[in-house]
Each structure stands twice: as structure tokens, then as C-alpha cells.
Amino acid sequence: MPGRKQIHIALDCRYAQPHFPGIGRYVYNLAAGFAGLTEPSFHFSLICNASNTSYDFAKLVASSENRIEIIATEIKPFSPAEQWQLPLLAKRHNFNLWHAPYYIRPYLMPCSVILTAYDLIGKIVPGVLPGKKAQLAFEITTHLAFLSSQRIITLSHSAAEDITRLYKVSPEKIRVVAPGIEPKFQPLNKELIRSLRQEMQLPEQYVLFTGTNKPHKNLNRLLEAFTLYLQRYPESSIQLVLAGREDPRYSPEIRAKVGELGLTGRVLFMGNVSDTQLVTLYNCSILYIQPSLYEGFGLPVLEAQACGLPVICSNRGSLPEAAGKHVPLFDPYDPLDIANKIELMLNDTELMLQMREHGLARIAEFSLIKAAEATLKIYNEV
Known part of the structure; x- marks a missing residue:
């Protein structure tokens, strides 16, 4: 629609690094999908740690017809500073929405937040989180993430049911979106x-x-x-x-x-x-x-x-x-x-x-x- 206001979305790509192989691939694939869209009313900012990413986000920017930009930050995942510095960054850039691909994230954002929650391994599988402190931290941060997000994306109906059952999150708040697979995964001769x-x-x-x-x-x-x-x-x-x-x-x-x-x-x-x-x-x-x-x-x-x-x-x-x-x-x-x-x-x-x-x-x-x-x-x- 001509004259429609452009919505500014931040995708937190700081997890696209070797320590988070599955999450990193999800984030990059989602950004690659956005780069291939022709929707003119959305502008995407990729929040990246340039020093440790394992993906070349610059290629996506080049192919997106000015719908995608990179915003570099030195704030690493799990850093206490992300709790105040990233909300300040969001306010400075006037984001309408922040997409967080992990439950440990800035919780007091000045804009709407979409959270991707992949699983509840830390709660369901014994021994994954060693010690009571780690288990308590998981419970607190997961509850905070679910409470402070406007929508929760999961990749499967199974994970959605787990979130509803174990954290009493309303099914109305959860959306299931199956991930995309990169075209390079194909049969070779x-x-x-x-x-x-x-x-x-x-x-x-x-x-x-x-x-x-x-x-x-x-x-x-x-x-x-x-x-x-x-x-x-x-x-x-x-x-x-x-x-x-x-x-x-x-x-x-x-x-x-x-x-x-x-x-x-x-x-x-x-x-x-x-x-x-x-x-x-x-x-x-x-x-x-x-x-x-x-x-x-x-x-x-x-x-x-x-x-x-x-x-x-x-x-x-x-x-x-x-x-x-x-x-x-x-x-x-x-x-x-x-x-x-x-x-x-x-x-x-x-x-x-x-x-x-x-x-x-x-x-x-x-x-x-x-x-x-x-x-x-x-x-x-x-």
C-alpha cells in the first residue's frame, strides 16, 4: 500500500556463532528468508557481534534491496550489560519489534518482543543442567522470557505443547513455524x-x-x-x-x-x-x-x-x-x-x-x- 509506514524489526543475530550451532543456523536461515522477500513495509536490522559470527550476513544485506542492514555491537550473549545496553540500542534506533532467538535475552525492551523457544531440554531431560544453580537460573530466565514476550515462536507442535503444559503459557500466545532448509542441502551426482x-x-x-x-x-x-x-x-x-x-x-x-x-x-x-x-x-x-x-x-x-x-x-x-x-x-x-x-x-x-x-x-x-x-x-x- 503506497504511503504505508515501514516497520523496523531487529533480529538478534548474536547467537549465530559456533557455540550455538542449531540456533545460529536458524537465525541465519531466517535472515536469508527475509532477504528473499519483496515485502516493502518491513525494514530489518541484524544485531551482530562481528568478531565471532560464523555466518556472512553481509551477503544477505547485499541481496536484500536495502531492506536489511547490520548493526554491530560488542555486547555478547549472556553478558549482564545486555540487560541495559540493548534496550538503549533499541530505543536509539526506534525499533518497533525485537526478535529474540534465545530465552536468555534483554527482558526490559522498549518495543514489542517476539521470542523463539526451541525446546525445554533443561527442564525435561535430567542432567542437562548440572547443579541446582543452573536449574534455578533456567527457570527464572525462561519464565521471564515467556512473560515478557508478546508472541512465542516454536518450531514444532511438540515443543508448543511442552511450553503450554510446563509453563502454563496460553496456546493463544504460541505460534508454530517450521524452519526452512537451505537449498545447498540437496542430492549430489x-x-x-x-x-x-x-x-x-x-x-x-x-x-x-x-x-x-x-x-x-x-x-x-x-x-x-x-x-x-x-x-x-x-x-x-x-x-x-x-x-x-x-x-x-x-x-x-x-x-x-x-x-x-x-x-x-x-x-x-x-x-x-x-x-x-x-x-x-x-x-x-x-x-x-x-x-x-x-x-x-x-x-x-x-x-x-x-x-x-x-x-x-x-x-x-x-x-x-x-x-x-x-x-x-x-x-x-x-x-x-x-x-x-x-x-x-x-x-x-x-x-x-x-x-x-x-x-x-x-x-x-x-x-x-x-x-x-x-x-x-x-x-x-x-
């Missing part, structure tokens, strides 16, 4: 796969997990399940590849478990990988496994499917929702069930092809533009 496999020195046959090594990812039981599978097929040369940022608090335990189970040489730790390497890992694998005890969504499941990789996953939290109706599910607390599902998939070529087709058919639902448009509608509500 066989020739390129062969070349990339050699370049990264990947096994000829392997099953894959991507993510951190934190307790809720359930890697100990995945290792036990993989051992059970190998005991049934001792002649198999298949390997297990674990890729993703390793938290040093848990690395010794996981690596000790590999030795204890006699899996040395059968488990490959890739550590943190680039997006290009991640696409390669998905394309060169034969099966993706997500064994988490709880997830607010489970983005790697969709990334794997977008690359044409069959998936099996846990039946807990949002993972059945992320994976779709036909993906074989297992009890993540039962290594025998996980092993049985690995065996089911690897022994049934037709099922593997069906799962590949199922995954590829779903990906059109998860575009960056669709996620951005759905988020924009929520901005309009406040």
Missing part, C-alpha cells in the same frame, strides 16, 4: 560423491550422526546399538561417523565408551565441519540416525532427507514430527530397538529407496521463504 568421498577420506559405507556430544544426544546408547548390530554382522565393514562440535566436558566419556565397546577403528570422529563438508557427509552416507532423548525440532533430520539420505530416529519429543509419518522410529532408551531399526533399514533396499523418496518429497514444505513469510505474519500480529 554420483561422480561428485565419489570425488568428495576421496577428498574427505570417508569410509565406503557408514551410518551418520551429526550434532553435539551433549548427554541428550544419547551417543552412548547409539554406540551400544552399533555394537549390537556389528555382533550380528561381524563380516560387515560398515562404520559409524560422528560429526559436529564436541563439548570437551563430554568427549572423554564418549571416547572411553568407544574403547570399552571395542569400536576403535569403527567409529570416526569428524569434529566440527563446514557446511560444504556437512552436505558431503549426508550424500556419502547410507543411513542417518538421530537417537536424541529430546529435541525441539531436529534440523539434521530434514537436512539429511533433503540430501536424499534415508533416516531413522528417536520416537521422543518433536523428532517424529520432523521426520514425517513413514520414518522408522525407535525407543532411544533401548539400544536393542535402535540396533533392530538399523538392521531393518540396511537389510531392505526397497525400504531405503522408499525412505529416500519420502524425504525428498517433504522438503518443498520447508523453504526459507515460507518460514520467513510465516514469521512475518506473526510480526504483523503485534
